[in-house]
Amino acid sequence: MAGIKRFTPAQRIFHLLLMLSFLIQASTGMARLYFETNWGRFWVSFFGGYNQVLTIHWWVGLFMLALLVVHVLYVLIHVDWRRFPKSIYGPDSLLPRREDLGQALQHAGWILGLRKLPRFDRWGYWEKFDYLAVFWGITLLGITGVILYNPVFFSNYMPGWVLNVLLWVHRLEAVLAIVHVATIHFFIGHLRRHNFPMDLVMFEGSVELEKARHERPAWVERLEQNGNFHHTLVDNTSPALRVIYYVFGFSVIACFIYLLVSALANVGGLLG
Amino acid sequence: MAKSSLRKKWHLRDGTCGAVFSSIQDHCYKNPAWLLSAMAPMIGLCLLIIFFIVPAWFQKPAWAQKEVTSRPYRYSERELASRSYERHEVKPRTYPVFVRGGIPQREAVTLSPIAEKVRRRKYLADSHWGLKFYERLACAKCHPRHARNLHYIRAKITCRQCHGPEPIAGLSHYYSKMSHRRRHAFVCAKCHEGANRSFASYVNHEPNPAALSTRQSFPLLFYVFWMMVAIAVGTFAAFLPHAFMWGLREFLPDNFWSRLKNRFAGRRKPDGRD
Numbered sequence: 001m002a003g004i005k006r007f008t009p010a011q012r013i014f015h016l017l018l019m020l021s022f023l024i025q026a027s028t029g030m031a032r033l034y035f036e037t038n039w040g041r042f043w044v045s046f047f048g049g050y051n052q053v054l055t056i057h058w059w060v061g062l063f064m065l066a067l068l069v070v071h072v073l074y075v076l077i078h079v080d081w082r083r084f085p086k087s088i089y090g091p092d093s094l095l096p097r098r099e100d101l102g103q104a105l106q107h108a109g110w111i112l113g114l115r116k117l118p119r120f121d122r123w124g125y126w127e128k129f130d131y132l133a134v135f136w137g138i139t140l141l142g143i144t145g146v147i148l149y150n151p152v153f154f155s156n157y158m159p160g161w162v163l164n165v166l167l168w169v170h171r172l173e174a175v176l177a178i179v180h181v182a183t184i185h186f187f188i189g190h191l192r193r194h195n196f197p198m199d200l201v202m203f204e205g206s207v208e209l210e211k212a213r214h215e216r217p218a219w220v221e222r223l224e225q226n227g228n229f230h231h232t233l234v235d236n237t238s239p240a241l242r243v244i245y246y247v248f249g250f251s252v253i254a255c256f257i258y259l260l261v262s263a264l265a266n267v268g269g270l271l272g
Numbered sequence: 273m274a275k276s277s278l279r280k281k282w283h284l285r286d287g288t289c290g291a292v293f294s295s296i297q298d299h300c301y302k303n304p305a306w307l308l309s310a311m312a313p314m315i316g317l318c319l320l321i322i323f324f325i326v327p328a329w330f331q332k333p334a335w336a337q338k339e340v341t342s343r344p345y346r347y348s349e350r351e352l353a354s355r356s357y358e359r360h361e362v363k364p365r366t367y368p369v370f371v372r373g374g375i376p377q378r379e380a381v382t383l384s385p386i387a388e389k390v391r392r393r394k395y396l397a398d399s400h401w402g403l404k405f406y407e408r409l410a411c412a413k414c415h416p417r418h419a420r421n422l423h424y425i426r427a428k429i430t431c432r433q434c435h436g437p438e439p440i441a442g443l444s445h446y447y448s449k450m451s452h453r454r455r456h457a458f459v460c461a462k463c464h465e466g467a468n469r470s471f472a473s474y475v476n477h478e479p480n481p482a483a484l485s486t487r488q489s490f491p492l493l494f495y496v497f498w499m500m501v502a503i504a505v506g507t508f509a510a511f512l513p514h515a516f517m518w519g520l521r522e523f524l525p526d527n528f529w530s531r532l533k534n535r536f537a538g539r540r541k542p543d544g545r546d
Contacts, residue, residue, distance in 0.1 A: 035425065107518075108514070111514075111517045111518055112517075113528070114529075117526070126511075151474070152467055152468070152471055160474035161492075162492075164474060164490070164493055165492055168493065172497070172500035173500065175504070176504040176507065179508070184511045184515050187515045187516075188515050188518070191519060192519050192522055193519070193523055194522060
């Protein structure tokens, strides 16, 4: 069965690096946040001690900021500047459009049995939300993190009591991101009936044609009408590679679920 | 050389004295007061060097004494870094405003009994002055909420390491090292090298950001905390039910709702009543 190409190798590498760096940041951040609890101290010792956790958190955080900058450059390079600004509001763009709001409402109506399933194009509204939330999250967490790591220097440019506020912003935004990824992102991506047990599109870069016709009919029709359809067809991934993808993907999911469950189980010790 | 039998005097041929064991030296110098006047400053200088300059050179004054040992040093090295020192620098008044003879005085404006007691203690040289059984109390006994701070939890820094030994001066006492004028230099900079006055405004004993009382004491923390909570709750309130319902819906066939509607419609009576 042929697949239809959805992500380029560069985009898959971006997602892979983001996934790994976010997992490390979530683990080290949780270790610091839960340091008062036994689980937090165990997690800190796993990374080599309290100071070592902070060092890892700092350098991987810088890596994520660099990744964001590189991705922005990548996006700017790939924008069709000759048809700007029309090109960034097209169906292949990840910027939100008016149609997304209508599709979100129609989708909610379909869930409740009131309306028909909307004909999604290349990107669904939930995917655009996830993509743009990463920009917001890395920017907010990165800026607050850099300031909190160098408090003496940055207190030359702002009152020291702002550090109290920034620490809570950093914590709450990080908790929001971890819980969102470990629940909503994983559920929609992997636990839905049509994707179960795992949607490998981010590893393989392609999606099965029949599945694409069902989930994103507007996108497939558009490709067929433009005459580019045969250019987007790719062969299926080898079974050995799929096994590796499954093992790796399930490992990452298991790590996030472990973090989430442990954090919820120890929240009592955190609140004291 | 002639020698006296009673006093050991050696007179050289040129009339000068070779060795003197006697206090009477009239035969040696015409003006003996000159020797004393020449030796006294030198002895004084030696004493000054031995007892004051050498120790001062090799041993700096204790960190707690630096402020009063050298005013230019204090100003240039410690308090100039605050940049806004002069706005707050005032001399102690000739009479204490709230403490007189070691006894706290009543203020002109009457406060509530507790507020009055606390506020007066902020100005005491010994903020715990007069507390009964004080020597048997631990800090957290009376300040339980203050024990929960990142310095203690993360770095195991005890109260004494910042607040110092007894007597612990009130925060607003002029010579307190925890005073906002010099806290950055005498407390924060011990660990945070280069700490300035702005840095010292970090609220180590921060209030509970979720508590309503924080709205008064630290409004920005209160509002930002609840704003972030609102963003998180809004996100999950919208997407958690959405994802869960979506997952359930995919287990149902596409025509499930229409079949259900038709089934109930089929049960209706011909006159339209259920």
